[in-house]
Structure formats: C-alpha cells, structure tokens
Amino acid sequence: MTVRHDEAAARTERARAIGLFRYQLIREAADPELSSRARGRLVREIAGCEHTDPTGRRVRVSRDTLDRWIRAWRRGGFDALVPSPRQSGPRLLPAEVLEMAVALKRENPARTATQVRRILRAQMGWAPGERTLQRHFATDPLIAAALGALAAGGPGSEAVFGRFEADRPNELWTGDALHGPRIGGRKTYLFAFLDDHSRAVVGHRFGFAEDTVRLAAALRPALGSRGVPDGVYVDNGSAFVDAWLLRACAKLGIRLIHSTPGRPQGRGKIERFFRTVREQFLVEITGESSSEATEPGRHLVGDLHELNRLFTAWVETVYHRRVHSETDQAPLARWHAGGPFELPTPDALAEAFLWEAQRTVTKTALVSLQGNTYQVDPGLVGHRVELVFDPFDLTTIEVRVRGIPAGIAIPYRIGRHAHLKARPETPPEPPAATGIDYARLLDGAHQAKLAHETGLDYAALTGTDAELPGQFDLLTGNEAGS
Numbered sequence: 001m002t003v004r005h006d007e008a009a010a011r012t013e014r015a016r017a018i019g020l021f022r023y024q025l026i027r028e029a030a031d032p033e034l035s036s037r038a039r040g041r042l043v044r045e046i047a048g049c050e051h052t053d054p055t056g057r058r059v060r061v062s063r064d065t066l067d068r069w070i071r072a073w074r075r076g077g078f079d080a081l082v083p084s085p086r087q088s089g090p091r092l093l094p095a096e097v098l099e100m101a102v103a104l105k106r107e108n109p110a111r112t113a114t115q116v117r118r119i120l121r122a123q124m125g126w127a128p129g130e131r132t133l134q135r136h137f138a139t140d141p142l143i144a145a146a147l148g149a150l151a152a153g154g155p156g157s158e159a160v161f162g163r164f165e166a167d168r169p170n171e172l173w174t175g176d177a178l179h180g181p182r183i184g185g186r187k188t189y190l191f192a193f194l195d196d197h198s199r200a201v202v203g204h205r206f207g208f209a210e211d212t213v214r215l216a217a218a219l220r221p222a223l224g225s226r227g228v229p230d231g232v233y234v235d236n237g238s239a240f241v242d243a244w245l246l247r248a249c250a251k252l253g254i255r256l257i258h259s260t261p262g263r264p265q266g267r268g269k270i271e272r273f274f275r276t277v278r279e280q281f282l283v284e285i286t287g288e289s290s291s292e293a294t295e296p297g298r299h300l301v302g303d304l305h306e307l308n309r310l311f312t313a314w315v316e317t318v319y320h321r322r323v324h325s326e327t328d329q330a331p332l333a334r335w336h337a338g339g340p341f342e343l344p345t346p347d348a349l350a351e352a353f354l355w356e357a358q359r360t361v362t363k364t365a366l367v368s369l370q371g372n373t374y375q376v377d378p379g380l381v382g383h384r385v386e387l388v389f390d391p392f393d394l395t396t397i398e399v400r401v402r403g404i405p406a407g408i409a410i411p412y413r414i415g416r417h418a419h420l421k422a423r424p425e426t427p428p429e430p431p432a433a434t435g436i437d438y439a440r441l442l443d444g445a446h447q448a449k450l451a452h453e454t455g456l457d458y459a460a461l462t463g464t465d466a467e468l469p470g471q472f473d474l475l476t477g478n479e480a481g482s
Contacts, residue, residue: 016246016256017054019082022069023241025051025061030070043067056358056384078236078258084123101133106164113137166196169338173202173229174270175219177210177237181282183304190277190311191218191239193232194270198335199324201273201315202226206307212242213391213422220353223252227341231255235267244355251352252344281314355419357387367409370394370416374409391419 029042047063072080097120104116111119113133120127127133166172173193180188189210193203203222207214232249234240236258249256259267285301301307320332327334344352359367365378369387376385376399386400387409394417397409 013247013250014054015082015084016250017243019078020241020243020246021051021054022081023073023078026066026069026073029066030073043070054358056360075260077260078241097128098132101128102137105133105137164196169195169197169200169335170227170229170341172196172231172233173222174267175215175232175234175240176267176270176274177215177239178274178277180206180307181285181301183208183301183307188304188307189214190274191215192270192273193219193222194273195226195229195331195335196233196269197338198329198331199269199273199327200320200331200335202229202335204311204315206304206311208304209423210237210239211421211423212239212244215239215242215245216248216353219248220349223344223352224346224349225343226335227343228252228254231257233257233259233267235259247356248352252348276319280318281311285310354388355391357389358384359387360384366412367399369397370419372411372416373413375412376409377407380406389419391422394418 025046029039029046031039034042043063043066046066047061050058050060053059069081100123101116101120104119105111113130116133117127117130173195175191175193178190178192180190182188186208188206188208190204190206191210191214192201194200195202203218203226205214205218205221207217232254234245234256239245241258246256248254285307301310316332321330323330324334329337357369359369361367361376361380361383363381365376365381367374367376367385367387369389372394374387374397380399380401383401385406386403388398388400389396395411395414399406399409
C-alpha cells in the first residue's frame with residue numbers, strides 16, 4: 001500500500017473516531033423518550049463539562065453544537081456524525097464517485113440527479129454532471145424498480161423501498177444480535193453475520209454478553225475463513241459503534257455502514273434468518289440445565305460450548321443446504337459460486353483485532369493503561385503515543401507514534417492482566433467453603449464469657465420459651481408475669 005493510501009486510511013480512521021466521540025456525548029440526550037425539558041437540562045450538563053476528544057485534549061462542546069449533532073444523528077444515524085476526511089490527495093476516481101451516486105439514489109429514489117449532485121459536492125468536494133448521473137441511474141435496475149413503485153404509489157403515499165440484493169458474495173455482510181436461551185441461569189446472545197447475496201451465514205457465535213469481545217469472537221473467524229467483505233451493514237447498538245470495530249474495519253479496508261434509526265431497509269434478511277433460528281433451532285433446545293426432566297423432544301443444553309456446537313451443526317447441515325425461497329439456491333452453494341475469495345493474512349487479521357489507546361508520556365517516561373503503569377522510551381517524553389494491545393493480555397503493549405512502531409512498553413506496575421471489557425466467558429469457580437461460621441463462634445464465646453462472669457444461664461434467658469418480666473405478649477395482649 002502506498003504512503004498516500006496510508007494517509008487516506010489514517011484520515012478515515014480519525015474521522016470515525018471523531019464520529020464515535022460525538023455519538024458518546026449525545027447518545028443519552030438523543031433518546032426520543034426524553035421530554036424537551038429533560039433533554040435541555042441534559043444538554044446543558046454536557047455543555048458545562050470538559051470532555052476528552054480523540055486527540056486527548058480536554059474540550060468543551062457548546063449547546064448549539066450538541067443540538068446540531070443530535071439533529072444530524074436523527075437524520076442519518078452514526079454516519080452523519082462522522083466528518084468528511086480532508087481531501088488532501090487526488091480526488092476519488094470517477095467510478096467510485098458514480099458508485100456513491102447510485103447508492104444515494106437507491107437509498108432515496110425520490111432524489112433528483114441535481115440533489116444527488118449537491119450531496120456529492122458537499123461530501124466529496126466534486127461531482128459529475130447531472131446528465132452523467134441520469135445515464136447511470138437509467139441503467140440501474142434497482143433504481144428503475146424503486147422509481148416505478150414510487151410512481152405507482154402517487155402523491156402522499158407511504159415511502160416505498162426497493163428490494164435490494166448485493167450483486168455478488170462478499171459484497172455486503174449484515175450483522176446483528178439475537179437474544180438466546182438461558183444456560184445455567186445466564187442469558188445468551190447470538191452474534192451473526194449474513195452474506196446479503198447468498199444468505200449464507202458467514203460468521204456466528206453465542207456468548208454470555210452483548211459486547212465487543214463476543215462480537216469479535218463471531219467476526220474474526222468469519223473473516224479468516226470466508227474472506228473480507230467490501231462492506232458490513234450493522235445497527236447502532238453499543239457493540240457495533242465501539243471504537244474497536246471502527247479500527248478493525250479500517251485496518252482491513254471494510255466499509256462500515258450503520259443503519260439510519262427508523263429506516264429498516266436492508267435489515268429484513270437477517271431478521272428473517274433470526275426468525276428461522278427461533279422456529280427451527282431454538283424450539284428444539286432448552287437452555288436451563290437442572291435436575292428436572294426436559295420436555296419430550298427437546299434437547300437439554302448443558303453449557304455454552306455445546307450450544308455453539310449444536311448451532312453450527314444446524315447451520316451447516318440444514319440451513320446452508322436447503323434451497324432458499326427467494327434465491328432458489330442453497331445459501332452455501334450460491335456463496336461458493338462467487339469464489340474463490342482472497343483471505344486476509346494471519347498477521348493482517350491479528351493486527352486488525354488489536355485494541356488501541358492514546359496516551360501522553362509523562363516526564364518520567366511512564367504511561368498508564370487500565371490502572372497498570374508501563375515504562376517507554378525516554379525519547380518519547382511529552383509525546384502523544386498509541387498503545388496497541390491484545391485486550392486479554394495487558395503484559396505486552398506495543399508503542400507507536402502516528403502509526404510507526406516505537407518499541408515495547410515494559411510493565412512497571414501491573415494490577416490487571418486483561419482489559420476490563422474483556423470479561424471471561426466462564427466466571428471463575430467460587431472458592432471452597434472453609435466451614436467456619438464466624439457469627440456462631442462469637443456467640444459461643446459470648447455465652448461462655450457470661451456464664452463464667454455472672455453464673456447465669458444466658459441461653460435460658462433468651463430461649464424461645466423464656467419470658468422476661470414486663471415482656472409484651474402479642475397473642476394475649478398482656479405482659480408476661482402479670
């Protein structure tokens with residue numbers, strides 16, 4: 001890859017980080033359930049505080065800016081919060097600009113060529129002529145179908161979305177999460193990625209949390225065995241807008257697309273797949289392992305490993321080999337027909353799934369991460385550096401300056417060996433019980449002390465049948481001894 005391409009990738013990554021920073025600031029205030037008064041109060045609180053931006057600076061954001069970001073997010077979702085990368089290099093190739101124009105038209109068939117040209121100029125700084133755009137729109141069958149449906153609806157009709165399908169395998173994957181059964185009293189979640197063209201399940205995994213670590217456990221094997229898609233289409237859930245996913249996609253050259261809130265087009269395929277999972281797989285199992293007998297015909301799942309093994313068997317032997325009702329082909333056969341697919345190298349895949357944090361080196365050449373302290377090259381004192389690491393192993397940290405390796409961070413004081421977000425799938429076994437009842441030990445010592453010092457049988461005074469003079473009896477309403 002050339003230096004120019006590296007610079008463009010870095011700019012894109014910085015733009016995504018800025019978009020994530022903006023989203024984290026407004027996500028609570030953008031809740032549609034909030035009243036105007038509550039939203040105004042929350043926005044004022046956010047504007048009155050300092051925040052750390054992606055470069056590490058402490059900044060304040062005005063109320064007007066926060067309101068503008070909220071409006072942008074409501075219109076266009078997460079992508080609307082990502083600023084346009086600076087166009088310091090040559091303009092995009094005309095073919096890439098035209099592909100963007102077609103995507104804008106497909107997204108909203110009511111847009112005219114003039115409007116699409118305005119959007120392109122605002123986004124990219126340049127756009128082809130209106131006649132050029134119209135010619136390309138006329139040759140796209142999806143746009144023609146959508147325009148026909150829109151015209152048939154007439155004025156005032158509801159929005160009509162054309163039926164989209166990727167032209168080839170690995171052009172677009174769609175990812176989402178499904179709430180699964182309970183295993184050993186714990187809720188499970190299924191992360192799955194579906195190839196839009198073939199409907200093949202390219203990656204999947206059940207886990208005990210709906211977080212970025214479990215998402216990575218589903219996506220990384222998919223990329224290593226199925227290849228790298230051109231784009232991944234996801235919703236705005238917290239796992240899908242995490243900085244880790246933005247970095248991984250940027251490293252592998254994947255276009256990360258977030259759906260617009262309230263506009264569900266393009267998500268129907270994976271939602272239909274999840275419905276099939278419920279009706280054909282989950283109905284056959286139960287997640288609770290107990291001594292009670294299971295219902296006839298249902299399999300008792302004992303642990304998460306077994307649940308994933310059973311689900312893989314169902315996907316590969318049933319779902320992938322049955323003819324799909326819309327494509328008239330088996331999903332796996334249709335996916336293989338588009339191959340072979342280039343796989344990422346193990347080094348590229350490992351690099352993409354590392355995590356990254358930015359820190360400023362102190363005067364004593366130290367940096368901190370997750371409560372740990374590390375020694376770095378003294379020549380980096382005062383510099384802003386990137387700490388690149390495996391979230392499950394905080395003992396090995398690579399130091400980089402603007403993407404250039406700058407040595408290894410040597411552990412100085414280690415208290416945590418894994419990132420706080422990298423929670424293990426299986427909690428540690430509880431410690432063995434000692435059998436010591438501390439409260440009863442104290443009680444026994446107290447009884448012995450009283451008996452030795454006073455000669456009284458304190459147990460008799462406090463026994464269940466003992467009555468002290470003046471004690472109120474709830475049953476008779478009288479005092480004992482009266």
